[in-house]
Amino acid sequence: MATKPRRFDVCIIGGAGHVGLPLGVTMALGGLQVALLDINKKAIAQIKKGRFPFKEEDGDVSLRKALKKGTLTALAAPVSVIAKSDVVVVVIGTPVDEYLNPQFGALDQVIEKYLPHFRDGQTIMLRSTLFPGSAERLQRYFEKKKLKVSVAFCPERVIEGKAIREIQIMPQIISAFDKETLQRMKELFAKISKGGTVVAQPMEAELAKLYSNAWRYITFATANQFYTMATERxxxxxxxxxxxxxxxxxxxxxxxxxxxxxxxxxxxxxxxxxxxxxxxxxxxxxxxxxxxxxxxxxxxxxxxxxxxxxxxxxxxxxxxxxxxxxxxxxxxxxxxxxxxxxxxxxxxxxxxxxxxxxxxxxxxxxxxxxxxxxxxxxxxxxxxxxxxxxxxxxxxxxxxxxxxxxxxxxx
Ligand SMILES: NC(=O)c1ccc[n+]([C@@H]2O[C@H](COP(=O)([O-])OP(=O)(O)OC[C@H]3O[C@@H](n4cnc5c(N)ncnc54)[C@H](O)[C@@H]3O)[C@@H](O)[C@H]2O)c1
Missing domain, CATH: 3.40.50.720 (NAD(P)-binding Rossmann-like Domain)
Incomplete structure (x- = not known):
C-alpha cells in the first residue's frame, strides 16, 4: 500500500464532488500533491479504485494517471490532512431552501467543524458559488479566532461533465484580501491552466459568478417564453x-x-x-x-x-x-x-x-x-x-x- 505523503500542497474539502474531484485530479496531474477529503465514503472508495463516481469526460483515464503518479490521495478520514496542507479548497455550496432563501449555514458548519485543523499561514480557497460578502465574512471570522488564515475566492466556471478539459484552458477569476494570497493563487492556477487569471476584488468575483449564472438562466427563460408564446398560438x-x-x-x-x-x-x-x-x-x-x-x-x-x-x-x-x-x-x-x-x-x-x-x-x-x-x-x-x-x-x-x-x- 502506498504511504500517505506527510504534506500536501492542496486539500479539497468536498473532493469527491462534481467540482472538487475534477479540480483535484487536474491539480495532481499538474504536479501538486493533493488530498481529496469527503464525507461520502462510497465515492471515496470508488475514486481509490480509479473510477469517477459520476460521468466526466476523460474522468477515469485522468484519475488513474493521477493515482499512478502518486500525487493524489482520497480520504474519508482523518481530517488531520487539513493541517498538513498549504491551501485548503472548500467546494461546499450555498443551497436555497424551500422558501428560496440562501442557506449560508452549510459553509459555516463545515468551517466550524474543521476549525481545529486550520493553522497559521494557510490559505483557504473558496471555489463554490457564494452569497456576496461570504468571503469577507469568513476572513473576519478567522481574524476573530486569531488565526492567520487568508481567504481567497476563485469561483468554478466549468460546464459540468467537461470540467477536466475546461479547467486547463479557461481563465480563472481569482480574488483575495492581500497581495501575497493573490500571488499564491496565480501561481497555483499557472500550474494547471493555460487560460490565465483575471484578478478581481472578492465581492466583484462573487457577483461575477452569480451574474454569469443568472444571465444564462434568464437567456434560457427568454427562449422558453418565445417557445410557449408561439406554441400556444x-x-x-x-x-x-x-x-x-x-x-x-x-x-x-x-x-x-x-x-x-x-x-x-x-x-x-x-x-x-x-x-x-x-x-x-x-x-x-x-x-x-x-x-x-x-x-x-x-x-x-x-x-x-x-x-x-x-x-x-x-x-x-x-x-x-x-x-x-x-x-x-x-x-x-x-x-x-x-x-x-x-x-x-x-x-x-x-x-x-x-x-x-x-x-x-x-x-x-x-x-x-x-x-x-x-x-x-x-x-x-x-x-x-x-x-x-x-x-x-x-x-x-x-x-x-x-x-x-x-x-x-x-x-
Ligand atoms: N457542478 C458544477 O459543475 C458546478 C460548477 C460551478 C460551481 N458549482 C458550485 O459548487 C458547489 C458544489 O457543487 P458540486 O456539484 O461539486 O456538489 P457535489 O454535491 O457534487 O459535491 C459536494 C461534495 O461535498 C461533500 N461534502 C459535503 N459536506 C462535507 C463535509 N462536511 N466534509 C467533506 N465533504 C463534504 C459531499 O459529499 C460532495 O461530495 C455548488 O453549490 C455550486 O455552487 C458547481
Missing part, C-alpha cells in the same frame, strides 16, 4: 427559430428552448434575488418561465394535442437527468414533469440511459406502451430511435432533438 417555434438564426450572426446567442435546470442556475439566480432584497424582476420572471415549462407541456398536450382525453392516454418521458448526456438528476425538471403528467394521464413511464432508478422503464417497453412521447432530456442516443418505433405517436420534442420530427410538436 399553434405556430411552429422551430421554424421561427430557424428564421431568426439561419445565416444571421447577431442571433446565434439565442439558445434553443428546453428545460433549464440543474444544481446551479436556479439556485444562484435566487441567491442573487435574495442579495438584492428580492428586487430582481428579471430573475424571478425567469424562474416562473423555466419552472413553469413542465406544466405548460402537460397542459398543451391535454388541451391541444389530445382533445381532452389525456386521462385515457399513456405518456413516456425520455430523459430524467438535468441535461443531455449527463448522469446528474439534481433539480432536474423531468421529475416535475413526471409528477404533473401523473395527475392527468392514464399512466406515465420514464426512461434514462445514465440514471438507474427502479421507477424507470426500459426504453423498448416505454416506446411500446406510450401514446405520447416527451423528449425531456436530449441525450444523443435518443436521436437514434428508429422512426417506425414512434409511428402513430404524439411526439413532444421542444428541443427539436429527434431528426425526423417534422415540427417541434408533432410527427
Amino acid at each position: 399553434g405556430v411552429d417555434y422551430t421554424r421561427i427559430y430557424r428564421a431568426m438564426t439561419d445565416k444571421y450572426e447577431r442571433m446565434q446567442s439565442l439558445p434553443r428552448p428546453g428545460f433549464a435546470a440543474g444544481p446551479c442556475l436556479f439556485k444562484d439566480t435566487m441567491q442573487l434575488a435574495a442579495f438584492n432584497q428580492n428586487h430582481f424582476f428579471l430573475g424571478h420572471s425567469a424562474m416562473l418561465v423555466n419552472e413553469g415549462l413542465p406544466r405548460f407541456i402537460v397542459e398543451h398536450i391535454k388541451h391541444r394535442l389530445c382533445n381532452n382525453d389525456l386521462h385515457e392516454k399513456t405518456i413516456g418521458i425520455l430523459g430524467m437527468t438535468f441535461k443531455a448526456d449527463s448522469d446528474d438528476t439534481r433539480d432536474s425538471l423531468s421529475f416535475k414533469l413526471r409528477k404533473m403528467a401523473k395527475l392527468e394521464a392514464k399512466a406515465v413511464y420514464a426512461h434514462d440511459f445514465y440514471h438507474k432508478d427502479p421507477s424507470l422503464s426500459r426504453l423498448d417497453a416505454l416506446l411500446k406502451k406510450s401514446d405520447i412521447i416527451i423528449v425531456a432530456t436530449p441525450h444523443k442516443r435518443y436521436a437514434q430511435i428508429p422512426k417506425e418505433k414512434l409511428k402513430n405517436k404524439i411526439i413532444v420534442d421542444i428541443w427539436n432533438h429527434l431528426p425526423y420530427t417534422k415540427t417541434a410538436i408533432e410527427l
Whole structure:
C-alpha cells in the first residue's frame, strides 16, 4: 500500500464532488500533491479504485494517471490532512431552501467543524458559488479566532461533465484580501491552466459568478417564453427559430428552448434575488418561465394535442437527468414533469440511459406502451430511435432533438 505523503500542497474539502474531484485530479496531474477529503465514503472508495463516481469526460483515464503518479490521495478520514496542507479548497455550496432563501449555514458548519485543523499561514480557497460578502465574512471570522488564515475566492466556471478539459484552458477569476494570497493563487492556477487569471476584488468575483449564472438562466427563460408564446398560438417555434438564426450572426446567442435546470442556475439566480432584497424582476420572471415549462407541456398536450382525453392516454418521458448526456438528476425538471403528467394521464413511464432508478422503464417497453412521447432530456442516443418505433405517436420534442420530427410538436 502506498504511504500517505506527510504534506500536501492542496486539500479539497468536498473532493469527491462534481467540482472538487475534477479540480483535484487536474491539480495532481499538474504536479501538486493533493488530498481529496469527503464525507461520502462510497465515492471515496470508488475514486481509490480509479473510477469517477459520476460521468466526466476523460474522468477515469485522468484519475488513474493521477493515482499512478502518486500525487493524489482520497480520504474519508482523518481530517488531520487539513493541517498538513498549504491551501485548503472548500467546494461546499450555498443551497436555497424551500422558501428560496440562501442557506449560508452549510459553509459555516463545515468551517466550524474543521476549525481545529486550520493553522497559521494557510490559505483557504473558496471555489463554490457564494452569497456576496461570504468571503469577507469568513476572513473576519478567522481574524476573530486569531488565526492567520487568508481567504481567497476563485469561483468554478466549468460546464459540468467537461470540467477536466475546461479547467486547463479557461481563465480563472481569482480574488483575495492581500497581495501575497493573490500571488499564491496565480501561481497555483499557472500550474494547471493555460487560460490565465483575471484578478478581481472578492465581492466583484462573487457577483461575477452569480451574474454569469443568472444571465444564462434568464437567456434560457427568454427562449422558453418565445417557445410557449408561439406554441400556444399553434405556430411552429422551430421554424421561427430557424428564421431568426439561419445565416444571421447577431442571433446565434439565442439558445434553443428546453428545460433549464440543474444544481446551479436556479439556485444562484435566487441567491442573487435574495442579495438584492428580492428586487430582481428579471430573475424571478425567469424562474416562473423555466419552472413553469413542465406544466405548460402537460397542459398543451391535454388541451391541444389530445382533445381532452389525456386521462385515457399513456405518456413516456425520455430523459430524467438535468441535461443531455449527463448522469446528474439534481433539480432536474423531468421529475416535475413526471409528477404533473401523473395527475392527468392514464399512466406515465420514464426512461434514462445514465440514471438507474427502479421507477424507470426500459426504453423498448416505454416506446411500446406510450401514446405520447416527451423528449425531456436530449441525450444523443435518443436521436437514434428508429422512426417506425414512434409511428402513430404524439411526439413532444421542444428541443427539436429527434431528426425526423417534422415540427417541434408533432410527427
Ligand atoms: N457542478 C458544477 O459543475 C458546478 C460548477 C460551478 C460551481 N458549482 C458550485 O459548487 C458547489 C458544489 O457543487 P458540486 O456539484 O461539486 O456538489 P457535489 O454535491 O457534487 O459535491 C459536494 C461534495 O461535498 C461533500 N461534502 C459535503 N459536506 C462535507 C463535509 N462536511 N466534509 C467533506 N465533504 C463534504 C459531499 O459529499 C460532495 O461530495 C455548488 O453549490 C455550486 O455552487 C458547481
